């Protein structure tokens with residue numbers, strides 16, 4: 740069950756119709772969401788967000804992740820079976836794409852959707868924010884994500900739901916990498932010449948926000964258990980047209 744101030748219908752309706760464009764999507768969020776027997780705050784008090792070694796990049800970890808990950812993982816794998824949500828691009832296209840996180844019929848999905856909006860809201864000086872596109876990425880053995888950036892959004896958010904199996908022979912397997920000439924930390928030898936990646940450590944419950952135009956990728960994954968992340972493209976105004984139109 741959801742907290743009394745919001746429903747799945749209101750979240751989806753706001754996304755589809757534009758909702759209150761002055762206030763932003765974060766303005767419609769409940770203060771908490773009930774997942775199983777637990778009433779979980781959408782934005783926990785004292786939640787700390789740490790800056791990264793790049794402008795407009797920050798990271799936070801939710802300490803209560805064990806309370807909602809089992810149901811969120813189940814929701815992602817269930818949504819993957821829905822032909823209206825499932826999308827397959829190609830081997831290097833970031834695994835199986837499972838679209839529309841708020842429509843996964845899961846309180847845990849609404850919780851993490853709210854947390855992503857709130858992270859963006861806090862990072863962007865508490866301005867109104869809008870979820871232009873949302874999706875899960877389910878990686879299985881040999882899946883990877885070629886270098887790319889995201890169109891039609893200001894910031895992107897990625898959440899580590901399940902890192903899958905660790906590779907004892909390759910500590911960089913399945914690592915999320917940012918390599919962009921505009922980030923000084925990527926260019927320690929010469930301005931604009933990328934010789935180093937920024938590779939945040941994404942443990943379960945960790946959420947990263949970064950500028951959508953940063954070039955990023957995910958190294959190949961070779962484990963057995965699905966590696967699952969959830970992503971958002973966040974804008975500062977409601978954009979016309981269909982999210983994700985014309986790009987991966």
Ligand SMILES: [Fe+2]
Nearest residue numbers: 887888889955
């Ligand atoms: Fe991406």
